[in-house]
Amino acid sequence: MPHHHPSEEMLLGYAAGSTSEPLSLLIATHLALCPECRRKVAAYEALGGKELEVEAPAMLSSDSLVSVLDRLDTAEEPAMAPPRPSAEGDLRLPRPLRDYVAGSLDSLDWHQRGGIAEASLLTERSDFKTRLMRIRPKTAIPEHSHHGSEYTLVLTGGFSDHTGHFLRGDVAIADPAVQHRPIADAGEDCVCLAVTDAPLRFTGTIARLLSPLLQR
Ligand SMILES: [Zn+2]
16 A cells, blocks of 8 residues: 555546646556545545536535545445566556556666666657656665656655655655655665656766766
């Protein structure tokens, strides 16, 4: 069960159908792994569906939200295949993401630089950068800040930065003011779906960016 979730605004925007495609993909993939957020999104959809504006939640009485949540508690959870315990099962992509990845992770056009490989998705979008990242164990991603926000969803393995420890299903959100330096966990590769709405600005030395040896 994930411990780090998309913001309430992101879930509301998703339920209202007002979220961009790259962010929708990230949220839908999180929902496939997070019963808690599935329940919230179902409640938001029940309360207003596509007419629900992101500004509207202040107008909702908490009573109506609670009653919808109560009703949903008695409804059956959508049937989700439990993750298989094998390593192969860990690498299985949740459904929404699988639809964007033809074949397997290995069939993607990976660009390797040091301990980090990247494969771009949704390349027709110029306003968002959407990519899968595969980070070798204990590899540090160069310190960077953002022109825009950066959203990262963990698919396998995990990583830590100063805001916490992120495992499968967890969403890390870094706003433009945040400078961070995530480091992948020891053990297995950390595969993440990363969406940024503007290019990253690397704040470390240019040498570090150019170094083929990003691994610690
Ligand atoms: Zn969640």
